[in-house]
Amino acid sequence: MTPTPRPARLAAAASLGLLVASAALARDVTPFAARAGLETARAGAIAWAPDAHLVYLENDEAVDEHGATPRWGYLFYSPGQDKLRAYSIRDGKIVAAEFVEMQLEAPPLEAHWIDSGEALAAAERGAGARFRHEHRGRLKTMLLMRGAFDEQHPDATTWTFVYASPEGPSLFVVVDAQDGAVRRTWRG
16 A cells, blocks of 8 residues: 555545534534623633723624524723723634724623613514514614614613615614613714
């Protein structure tokens, strides 16, 4: 038997590695609510900067009807470093961590906020379900941040939902992250 040349063995090993990686990426992952990935993201952020605090949260993949997704993105701000760092969580692990090069007034999110499922239920009652039904809409983005989209409570932490439609302007629904009340809706 003639031994396989070393470059051919390396190529075969690399090909096998790609197949295994592709299979791992292709397997089903369990969607989870936003809070479920928070501690993993926070641990990464604290390892980077002990003064880091959560300032923003957004779905990184499609959200299901229960407010869960296979991947969430968490953005942290370090006042000491005056930098932002994002962590993407999937399967209970950090799958991406990167600095975000932008200027952002970044107040920390309030400590208590309703989870993504409860917030989505409020948005659906607050015009989301009607928009999906009447305009063939779908939920595109849900994000949690403080100090945006609510003129009456400008420092409040809110969930904002963006519903897209092929028939016209998107629907935005702002939900108070403390009590689940719909604060505002608009098309644009």
